[in-house]
Structures are given as structure tokens and as C-alpha cells.
Amino acid sequence: MLTRGTSAPTPEGDPQAALAGALAPAADALLADAREAADRALAASAGDDRRRVEQARAEAAAILEQARADGARAARRVATARVAGARREAGGLVLAAKRQAYESLRRAAVAALRELAATPGAPALAPRLEDLVRQRLGDGARVRREGPGELTVVGELDRRAAVLGPEGLVDQALEAMGPAIEGLWS
Numbered sequence: 001m002l003t004r005g006t007s008a009p010t011p012e013g014d015p016q017a018a019l020a021g022a023l024a025p026a027a028d029a030l031l032a033d034a035r036e037a038a039d040r041a042l043a044a045s046a047g048d049d050r051r052r053v054e055q056a057r058a059e060a061a062a063i064l065e066q067a068r069a070d071g072a073r074a075a076r077r078v079a080t081a082r083v084a085g086a087r088r089e090a091g092g093l094v095l096a097a098k099r100q101a102y103e104s105l106r107r108a109a110v111a112a113l114r115e116l117a118a119t120p121g122a123p124a125l126a127p128r129l130e131d132l133v134r135q136r137l138g139d140g141a142r143v144r145r146e147g148p149g150e151l152t153v154v155g156e157l158d159r160r161a162a163v164l165g166p167e168g169l170v171d172q173a174l175e176a177m178g179p180a181i182e183g184l185w186s
Contacts, residue, residue, distance in 0.1 A: 098185055106170055113166035117151040129153040129164055136162045 116122055130143045133155035141157040152165030174181065 094185075102174070102181070106174060109170040109173070110166045113151065113169060117147075117166075122151060125151065126153070129169075130155075133162050133164050136164075 116125070126145055129151070130145075130153050133143050133153050134141050137155050137157040137160055141155040141162075143153055143155045146152045146154055147165060152163065155162045155164075
């Protein structure tokens with residue numbers, strides 16, 4: 001209230017203070033509502049954050065699981081390729097060993113035939129070799145002996161020719177023995 005004769009308001013008569021006092025319950029209610037709304041928003045946000053974190057963890061677990069599966073597949077491919085390479089290499093080594101054994105046998109057989117050419121029994125082989133050449137070319141083939149001990153026979157008929165010597169005899173014998181030789185490897 002205002003007293004007469006003074007221009008300064010007193011606290012009892014202060015209209016702003018009276019207005020503030022009258023609005024205080026409304027302001028308190030608005031402030032309480034704002035706090036509740038902020039608490040709800042914070043709780044909702046925290047729930048959303050938890051859901052996002054849970055979703056991110058689930059996605060991370062799925063990515064990790066996929067990476068493990070991809071890694072396992074890649075490891076299987078690498079292992080398969082390595083096994084295949086090792087098999088190829090082992091197969092190559094086996095073939096090389098077989099070839100070396102075959103060539104060693106062939107060289108030894110050719111050397112033995114050449115030694116045989118220097119023995120007294122060698123002339124008896126010549127007619128048999130001539131017959132083999134005639135069988136290949138035909139009965140009218142011209143046949144002659146060549147080489148050391150005349151163990152090589154050359155035949156010609158028309159425009160065809162056949163040569164049969166120690167190497168050819170050994171090759172024929174080894175070819176005829178093919179299944180038996182292949183059985184040595186198994």
C-alpha cells in the first residue's frame with residue numbers, strides 16, 4: 001500500500017511484490033512441470049541411449065560374427081589351395097622319381113644289349129632283328145645291319161623306313177611291360 005504524501009512504495013504496497021507473490025504458486029507449478037518434463041525427456045533420452053547402445057552392441061556382435069565366418073572361409077580357401085599345391089608338388093616329385101627310375105632302367109637295358117653285341121652270341125640276334133623290321137615294313141623290305149656288333153638293323157620299303165637297334169628294342173620291351181612296370185609304383 002501507498003501512503004499519502006510519499007512517492008516511494010512500501011513493501012506492503014509494492015504492486016510488483018504483490019504480483020510476484022500472487023504468481024509464485026503458478027511459477028512454482030510451471031517450474032515443477034518443466035522439471036518433470038525435463039526428467040521425462042532425460043529418462044526417455046537415457047532409454048533411447050540404452051537402446052542405441054544395445055543396438056550398436058548387437059550390430060558389433062553381428063559384424064564380429066560375420067568377420068569370424070569370413071575369416072574361417074578365407075582360411076579354408078587358403079588351406080585348400082595350400083593342400084592342392086602340396087599335392088601337385090608331391091605328384092610332380094613322384095612323377096619325377098618314376099621317370100628317373102624308368103630312365104635308369106632303360107639306360108641299363110640299352111647298355112646290357114650293347115655289351116651283348118660284343119659277345120659271341122650277338123650274330124644269332126641279327127636274323128631275329130631283321131625279321132622284326134620286315135614285319136613292320138613288309139616282306140619286300142631291304143634290310144641291312146649297322147653299328148657296333150651290327151646290333152642295329154635298318155629296313156626300307158618304298159618310301160618307308162624302320163630302324164631297330166638297342167634303344168628301339170628296349171623301348172619296345174618296356175612298352176610291352178607297361179602294366180607290370182606301372183604295378184611297381186603302386
